[in-house]
Amino acid sequence: MAPTTIDLEAIKEVTWSITTTYTVSQMISYNLALGASGTALDLVYEGHPNFHALPTYGAVHGIAIMGLIHRAMFDFLPNFKGHNHVHGEHYLEAKRLFRIPQGADEVKLKTTAKVVDIVDRKTAVLVHVDIETMEEQSGEVVCLNEWVGFVLRTPPEGSNKKQLQRGARTTLYPTPNRAPDKTTSHRTSPEQAALYRAASGDLNPLHIDPETAKAAGFPAPILTGTCTLGIGVRHVVDAFADGDAKIFKSVKCRLSQPLHASLSEEVRTEMWKEGSRVLFRMVVDGDSGVWKVVISQGCVELKVDDGARL
Structure with missing residues (x-):
């Protein structure tokens, strides 16, 4: 049965996990998709000693687990409709670059997510999802994401009236009143x-x-x-x-x-x-x-x- 109010404390107890992999081909495709030059060998040639994915590659693994959370929103948000959910804000912190160890074909990752805040925006709610991605074998954290979904036409009862301030994850900066550098x-x-x-x-x-x-x-x-x-x-x-x-x-x-x-x-x-x-x-x-x-x-x-x- 669909909920009629938001039980924020109960939602914050739930976690989602997913296992993904990445390969040389995926890294090259990602770099090219962001406009990297085909002559930038550190971004397109796996034999280059500094071959790596561009630092925002960590957001891809946020996409993977947000599919699970999007489907779960039917169970914890009143009046949820899939087309009313849009990506509103994003935070990404890179702990290190994505690389492929020498001799390996792929790297396995484990990504875990949880809802950390839901905020009343009168005509919508903001759903803050904390996402951690680590290497499955070593347990080393590779990146952190916070995906903020803007969900329209959701009754806000039970959500926070004010956003919890959590440093860089929630800080938005106004555009400076001068010409760009x-x-x-x-x-x-x-x-x-x-x-x-x-x-x-x-x-x-x-x-x-x-x-x-x-x-x-x-x-x-x-x-x-x-x-x-x-x-x-x-x-x-x-x-x-x-x-x-x-x-x-x-x-x-x-x-x-x-x-x-x-x-x-x-x-x-x-x-x-x-x-x-x-x-x-x-x-x-x-x-x-x-x-x-x-x-x-x-x-x-x-x-x-x-x-x-x-």
């Missing part, structure tokens, strides 16, 4: 959307099929939010860390509007350096020359001294 552009394509689906395992037809997108109210298929996030983080790391992914620590942002890859939209990442943080937003030239904000209030934390690479 650096700006980078990227043009999407239908091929990018298709490649990201294959690399991430997120086979939702919303990201490829025009009829599905139209039925959902979009003019064209939308790019997966974690792909847009990955593009933005790649821009920041390239701009302020010379492409050195080891310097990336974490990212937090709000996913404001989707990109339409099949429309070949040009997205611009605007970046402001403030100490070890790079604040950023991603915008697209919309109708009548008005910029549409795709990702807002973003912050990438770098493992560098203040101003080291600005």
Whole structure:
């Protein structure tokens, strides 16, 4: 029977787990899907001594377990409808880079998730899901995600009236009132959307099929939010860390509007350096020359001294 109120304390006691693997081919496909150059051998050639996945690859394993939690929402959210659930905010912290040990074909991972907060937003609720991914064999934590789902038309009774503040996981930064320190552009394509689906395992037809997108109210298929996030983080790391992914620590942002890859939209990442943080937003030239904000209030934390690479 569907619930009529939110029993937050009971929901916070539930955990979900899933086992996944990643391979050389998946890492290469992921890097290319975020716009990596085919000549960047550390990202596309497994024989390179520094071969690795871009740091936001950890979000892919968040996608895998969010499928389980999405289905479980029918059991713990009143009036839940699958199409009312959208990815609203994201936090990702990289403990180390994703690599393939020499001689191995794949690496097995265990990902565990739990709901840590549900917040009343009057017309919706925010569901905060804490996700931890570790190597199955060693038990070493590879990355942490916090996936924030924006769920429309859910009666908020039983949810928190105010969001619990948990440091970098919940902190959103306003856009600075000055010109960006650096700006980078990227043009999407239908091929990018298709490649990201294959690399991430997120086979939702919303990201490829025009009829599905139209039925959902979009003019064209939308790019997966974690792909847009990955593009933005790649821009920041390239701009302020010379492409050195080891310097990336974490990212937090709000996913404001989707990109339409099949429309070949040009997205611009605007970046402001403030100490070890790079604040950023991603915008697209919309109708009548008005910029549409795709990702807002973003912050990438770098493992560098203040101003080291600005």
